[in-house]
Amino acid sequence: MVGLKPTYGLVSRYGLVAFASSLDQIGPLTRDVRDCAIVLDIIAGYDRWDSTSVCREKEHYAAYLGGEVRGFKAALPLEYFGEGIEKPVSDVVMDAVGRCSRLGVELAEVSIPSTVYALPAYYLVATAEASSNLARYDGIQYGLSVRGKASLLALYQDTRKEGFGAEVKRRIMLGTYALSSGYYDAYYLKAMKMRTLIHNDFEKIFKDYDFIVTPTAPTAAFKIGERKDDPLTMYLSDICTISANLTGCPAVSIPCGFVGGMPVGLQVIGRPFDEGRMLQFCYCLEETLGIKGRLVAIAGEEGKEC
């Protein structure tokens, strides 16, 4: 799968059921980079019904594909290749990155010290916003409404107890706690400050480099249904991708190799609204790696197991 998380504000969120409003962004999940560009061409653009939508001239993303990548500058942040990332995964990504340099892409190692804040900041902001966004599912106007008892409080409690799953409840409780008076400064406010630090670090990198290249996840893809009972590992698997959400920067993930027979993702994070050149870069990498055929085979087998 190729996945693109566009720049915050490029694709309207009107009609999207909100989870974390300041992080949510609709993006294509496609078989390859070309499909990704084609879908983005269609869904990107200003929408006056979304106040966070950005008004700018429309671009033609598919037209970038096939362009030269020589001279592009990519930064490899140390923090994304070390502790917490499985060695075979970072090796596969590094190997793919090596191919980039043969295409004329300039590579350099950099450091993004604020990376350590990304996970806590993300889970505070996301859960806080989710606790508020999901509060409307209260059984009054629409959806499930458990009305066995006479009191309003019981209606709220029973509806939400029955309607939400364990992970959603966990996040609502975390977020409610983070916003509670007396804890707001220690959690939510601090998370916003961390977010600013990460943003500043990214801006600094983008002064000198076009892209930041990292693994998409600390492990290869896990099988469908695997690990869902271990929330902490699930949260940690987001560690590489959440900085792009927190900063609003666009990011693309493409398969770049295999570990234990399962695909490994390579992530390209770019400057805001630089999706065109990012897709141009990813398209070139996809052609060079030439692993599409093997991916289709794996997808077929995984499908059979389900």
Added chain:
Amino acid sequence: MLNIYEIVIGLEVHVELDTQSKMFCPCANRFGATPNTNVCPVCLGLPGSLPVLNEHTLVLALQAALALNCRVNPFSRFARKNYFYPDLPKAYQISQYELPLAGSGCLELFKDGEPARKVNIERLHLEEDAGKLLHDESHAFSHVDYNRCGVPLIEIVTNPDLRSPAETRLFLEALRRMLLYARVSDCKMEEGSLRCDANISLRPHGTKELGQKVEIKNMNSFKAVQRGLEYEVERQAAILNQGGRINQETRRWHEDKGVTSEMRTKEKDHDYRYFPEPDLPPLVVDAALLSKIRSNMPELPEFRYRRFTADYALSHYQAGIIISDPYLADFFEETTKLNNQPQKVANWLLGDVLKLLKQVDTDIETLPFKPSHLAELLMLIDGGKISGRTAKEVLEESFSAGKLPAEIVAEKGLGQISDTNELEQVVDDVLKKNSAAVRDHQEGKKNAFTFLVGSVMKATRGKANPVIVTALLQGKLDGSKQ
């Protein structure tokens, strides 16, 4: 016993802004519509909907801020106020918290045209209104009307500067007047477009530390605010006098019983979990916008007061009453433009027009009787077409139906008779029939003349021009003497 305590009152006033559409969606902002007809996915809080600020909301809020001498923050934010209630479909209200639109304002209270007291305004912020629960006693459930949901409000928070229930009422009246002048709201407490909660505490005179405050809600008229606070002063004083302590709580005023009762205590108080609204960008008010608002600002009461006393030579008393209602002041000014006689217009407005308004219990702006009607009426009097007495009759008729005075006069044949020939016949007739009175007059009895004038008026059903009648009678009687 009460006067050993100083009363300290602060207000939170909610004012609905008079916009065409709601704050974050295109639905109509209209009072009294059929329930749940002015709604859409945004104000119903349906999943996937997003708010977009109605720019006019900001314009009106800024007009209010300037009218209240507030400092406008160039950068403010919307925040979510989270709580569960059936009239709040998103389960949060979009409001402002840490960074309000404006702060540090004040409103001057006047006494006899002189500034008497300054009440400081702590903050003024924007927020959306919630819906309305309709309780139906015959059912075990309540209805929700979402028409009001998303209607733009400003919340005005005063400092604890008010010192009595009566003064609080004066402040509210002055605030209402100011906001009417700023053209931001119709400020109708009975329709809920102006609502007021009060914080009240007592402290021994001379002490600086504030006493424990209690919040009072559900006071739905200016009178109710004063009564509710008066009750609360006595309740708190009685507790303090017995050595008791005031609980930190919210109390509800019951207009029918004339008492307040506990609504919720501090322990059960909401934690609203405010945080910045991620669906809306920061509210930026730059110098250009502010100066545009300032230059388009409607005329405020003090300025108008000064202008009315200077330009139209109105007395302080006249000007004071006329400017107290911006629509009355508009009415005065428009009528004066038409007939250029400010004193006469003022006399009629303050006299018969206000009396009639009170009788039919309505507002001047909704009346079918317009400035053009009053101007026409005054013209009929000046032109000798009708007498002052007839004019009052015509006014009454024109008042509720909005019929033009000239039309009424023509239809009812109320026109004053100024035709000398026509009147001479009547005078001759009266003299013939009242030879006794003529004799009395010639013998020097003064009231005989008055009687004869009265008889002519009676014969013409009050329509005779009294000046001409007097001259004619005088002439005839003097003539017959010689």
